[in-house]
Amino acid sequence: xxxxxxxxxxxxxxxxxxxxxxxxxxxxxxxxxxxxxxxxxxxxxxxxxxxxxxxxxxxxxxxxxxxxxxxxxxxxxxxxxxxxxxxxxxxxxxxxxxxxxxxxxxxxxxxxxxxxxxxxxxxxxxxxxxxxxxxxxxxxxxxxxxxxxxxxxxxxxxxxxxxxxxxxxxxxxxxxxxxxxxxxxxxxxxxxxxxxxx
Numbered sequence: 226x227x228x229x230x231x232x233x234x235x236x237x238x239x240x241x242x243x244x245x246x247x248x249x250x251x252x253x254x255x256x257x258x259x260x261x262x263x264x265x266x267x268x269x270x271x272x273x274x275x276x277x278x279x280x281x282x283x284x285x286x287x288x289x290x291x292x293x294x295x296x297x298x299x300x301x302x303x304x305x306x307x308x309x310x311x312x313x314x315x316x317x318x319x320x321x322x323x324x325x326x327x328x329x330x331x332x333x334x335x336x337x338x339x340x341x342x343x344x345x346x347x348x349x350x351x352x353x354x355x356x357x358x359x360x361x362x363x364x365x366x367x368x369x370x371x372x373x374x375x376x377x378x379x380x381x382x383x384x385x386x387x388x389x390x391x392x393x394x395x396x397x398x399x400x401x402x403x404x405x406x407x408x409x410x411x412x413x414x415x416x417x418x419x420x421x422x423x
Contacts, residue, residue, distance in 0.1 A: 249341070250401065251290035251333045253415035255319045258304055260284040276300060277329070288321060291331045294402070298329035305411065315346045315380050315413035324409040325351070332358065335399040338390040340420040343401075347373045348380045351408015355415070357387070358402055361395035368392065370401070376410060386420060 263269055263282035272279075272293055278301040279285040286304040293302065301324040307314040314320040323331075335357060347353045353373035359366045373383045390396040403412065 248416040248418060249336050250415050250417045252288055253417070254317050254413060255288045255304065255321045256317050257289035258286050258319065259289045261287055271295075277302065288331075291333050291403075293331050294329060296329045299326040300324065300329040300405075302331070313411050315411075317413075320411050320413035321403075322349075322409065322411050323403075323405040325405045326407060330356075330402040330404040332400050332402040335389075335401045335417070336419075337398055338396045340386065340388045341417050342384065342386045342420050343370045344382065344384045344414070344416045344418075345371055345373060345412065346380050346382050346414045347376055347410055347412050348378060349376050349408060349410035351376065351410050352406045353383075353410050353412060354402075354404045354406070356402045356404065357389055357399040359389060359393065359396040359399045361393075361397040364393070364395040366393055366396070368396075368399075373410075376408070380411075380413075 261269060262284055263279065269279060269285070272295070275295070276299045277293060279287070280303065288304065303322040305313045305320050305322045307318045313322070343355055345353065345355055353376065355370040357368040357370055359368055368389065370387050371383050371385045373381070389399055401417065403415070
């Protein structure tokens with residue numbers, strides 16, 4: 226069971242924002258795992274041809290609710306288990322390990338445009354990013370949410386409060402993408418909580 230993250234944010238003396246407890250990220254702690262067949266899953270086969278490594282198979286473990294994108298790259302995606310090496314999991318029983326030499330990402334459902342507080346725990350090497358893929362009528366744009374730099378062997382918490390539509394009011398909905406650039410990083414406990422005026 227993942228630890229509930231509750232965050233209270235005061236932006237100024239006159240305007241207070243409260244981040245609700247509900248984590249809107251699907252499976253942000255990677256506790257729900259699905260097994261997929263490399264021999265039968267055409268999507269995984271195509272991604273493998275483009276440089277993705279999901280393990281030897283015949284069944285590979287994937288985080289439920291997260292989808293690898295179709296970008297070519299040299300990227301390895303692994304579910305790590307607390308039972309095998311406790312230091313590689315921040316909380317719960319599982320975390321995600323991503324090794325990447327080129328741009329590639331996995332993504333999950335976001336929500337409607339609004340203000341959210343994003344939190345991610347990470348360690349390792351490289352740069353970990355959360356990015357919003359913003360959509361509207363005949364509109365698409367990327368928006369960086371959280372950038373994790375200065376990673377080392379200790380779990381670190383990175384947090385940012387972002388108004389998804391602040392830079393472009395055409396944004397209606399968004400998805401959340403997770404990337405690791407030029408390194409190997411462990412990621413756990415990703416959360417997105419709606420921020421409302423108090």
